[in-house]
Amino acid sequence: MSLPHPTTDQISLPIVLAVLGDPTRLAIVRYLASKEGVPLNCSKFLDLASKTNLSYHLAKLREAGVTRSEAVGTSRLITLRRDDLDKRFPGLLDSVIAAADSDKDLPAVGVSEVEVSA
Amino acid sequence: MSLPHPTTDQISLPIVLAVLGDPTRLAIVRYLASKEGVPLNCSKFLDLASKTNLSYHLAKLREAGVTRSEAVGTSRLITLRRDDLDKRFPGLLDSVIAAADSDKDLPAVGVSEVEVSA
């Protein structure tokens, strides 16, 4: 941990909803959820927005308490604060992610990626 | 029905989240949920905002597909589109309402009301 994060009980519902109500941030959260446990760095999300803009969106997610950013070397490792969100707002994250997964119009990370098969 | 409403499959997740990410609108939805089945008119929400401003917020909720507004005489009867939302985003509305109910900092309808007992 390095940057300011709200504590679990400081996480606010309207702020979380507003933060998730942006397609770019929803795509980030969805991707983090799909790689749960694996801390990702910002470069993973470069197909969603510019580096500067990503920095802005990732800061919003962090400040809302949705993600945790840890400085490691020159990278930031980003993880979903699933436990904290589940404790504070039971069921919310799961239903948002399920809804996002079912929405074909949403931007997504790595959609234009080449699938590497064995 | 009288005013433009999206069909169930036109309801968009980021739009719903953004619309719910406003304390006034969250309070409206919460109150509608607590009076489920009872269509309410706008005047019920006058302690949340001015008449003009309510008109704006209620239009946002309607356009997002969260509520239904029916013109009856000079009133609008407003209901939650629970079935449609549950179909489109299972579990989402319930978890948002449960989270809102547990948040003591959120504005609410009728909080300063006198309780009329028998």
Add this chain to the structure above:
DNA sequence: TCCTTAGTTCAAAAGTTATTGAACAATTGG
């Protein structure tokens, strides 16, 4: 040490949303 990589910060511009008051429309009761 110098260069590269990873990401931030800052200020400006662009775009969007919220809030207001005054004027309007439609329905209903007297």
Add this chain to the structure above:
DNA sequence: CCAATTGTTCAATAACTTTTGAACTAAGGA
């Protein structure tokens, strides 16, 4: 018909949010 009630619309403004590029910092490798 007249007045009251219920809510909308419009234009203005205020307040935020998003996006951008240029300049920056900090760590790590050659």
